[in-house]
Amino acid sequence: MATTNGNRKILDLKRWEFCAILPANTQNGTFVASSRHFRQQQLCVRGSTEAFIYNPSEDGWIPIASPALAGTFGAGAAGVAGAWSTGSTVGAASLTATGGTTTTIITNQTLARDLRGYKVLILSGPNAGAVITISSNTIATNAVITVPAQASAFTASTVYRLLTPRWYVVGAGTLAAGSFRVYDYATNTWTTLSQTGLPASLGTDGKLIATPSIVDGDFKNFATGTATSATGTTLTQTGKTWTASQWINSQVRITGGTGAGQIRTITANTADTLTVATWTTTPDATSTYAIEGNDNFLYYIGNNAVTMYRYDITANTWSTLSPIAARAAAPQAGMSAHWVHSVQESDWTNESVILNGRYIYSFQGGATANLHRYDIAGNTWATITYAPNADTLSTGTKYALHNGILYIQKDQIGRWYAYDFARSEMFPWGMMLYPQGAAVVGDTAFDVVYKDGATEIYYVHMVLNTLNIHLRQQVI
Secondary structure, eight states: OOOOOOOOOTTOOOOEEOOOOOOOOOOTTTTEOOOSSSTTTTEEEEEEEEEEETTTTTTTEESOOOOOOSOSSSSOOOOEEEEEEETTTSOOOOOEEEEEEEEEEEEESSOSSSOOEEEEEEEESSTTOOOEEEEEEEEEEEEEEEEEEESOOOOOOOOEEEESSSSEEOOOOOOTTTTTEEEEETTTTEOOOBBBBBBEEOOSOEEEOOOEEEEETTEEEEEEEOOOOTTTTTEOOOOOOOOOTTTTTTTEEEESSSTTTEEEEEEEEESSEESOOOOOOOTHHHTTEEOOOOOOOOOOOEEEEEEEEEETTTEEEEEEOSSSOOOOOOOTTTTTEEEEEEEEEEHOOOOOOOTTTTTEEEEEEEEEEEEEETTTTTTTEEEOOOBOOSSBTTOOOOEETTEEEEEOOOOTTOOOEEEEETTTOOOOOOOOSSSSOOSSSOOEEEEEEEEEETEEEEEEEOOTSSOOEEEEEEOO
């Protein structure tokens, strides 16, 4: 029987309900990072040596291996989930199979979990461009992934990505080797990444931001089409009416036809033409494409500084960005940072002047009401005017983003707001009636979506300040 949601505003009041408690109290720096894959699992890093995964389907937490973060854990620590995995391999854009059949891919990875229901993306070789749901896999060295029968046999020339969670975590205090690490779900491994290029130390507050192509278990496409022509570094679809430069730093993925499976960062665009790094196989008029968030970039902002940093996943390198217009003020304790990708209003979804996927919004925190916005395509900051903005946000503030609304608990006092991006307006959203402990820096709110066909029911979750109490509330 299909699920129906009969809740109505005014008629039905929102209620917080208890969920499985976090195994230990939150403390300064504790955060939860959401995987947007189909299981929607959440990684909570409580300290340098403590991490847990929450499974919403079972309402349960489980400890995982120690993150072993260098430095001194506290304010400034942050984490985010990426869209794809190369297992225990880092500084790479893909994995290469060692062989296979029409129903199997033989990997060079030691898979540690059952990945059925997750997907694999074929970048090149047989079945290039296919996005295939995993039927099963072996738990072993050189694990074998089983998939539904494909048109061609997979071979040692098959290049692929696992579309499974991978959480990137940066610690705080004085940075050193081991301050920036990644936890890979498929292989159950922590791996140290390069922290070179970040500041010597991190504190106050901070956020890692991803711009993934996978949102809530599927690709989030901002534009799709079929090429009419291409060159070694361009793709054209005659008749498009894009605004010049709007797609810079997004990615284009060839989803079918000639060159299927290729992914490139967009470096420029005109009204109908995308410019990219050189194609391996030049697309043609049979090539279909999708424009998406860039899977290869992460951003770090915070540390009581306007400076922002970008991490290149495949190169394993950090760079300092130099925006054309700098941020108006440094983010402080209680700050936020969210990539906004799923606003439903037509002016946000219009691909000719796209707003979805283009911006990172960030409340400044530090007992201010200031809201700033970074334009990923234009590399510039702006200050956003909204109303009402009489209340301020500081230490203890928590945030959960879903579609076009950012749900906000102010400090630790329990008053909740909902910020509407399309209307640039703040609404009251209720009250957390359960008392909390001392306010601490670190975002421990997140959202979970229940799906049944076209029905979607949303929940905001939160672990309370300086406690292990975990509650959820349905969005009505």
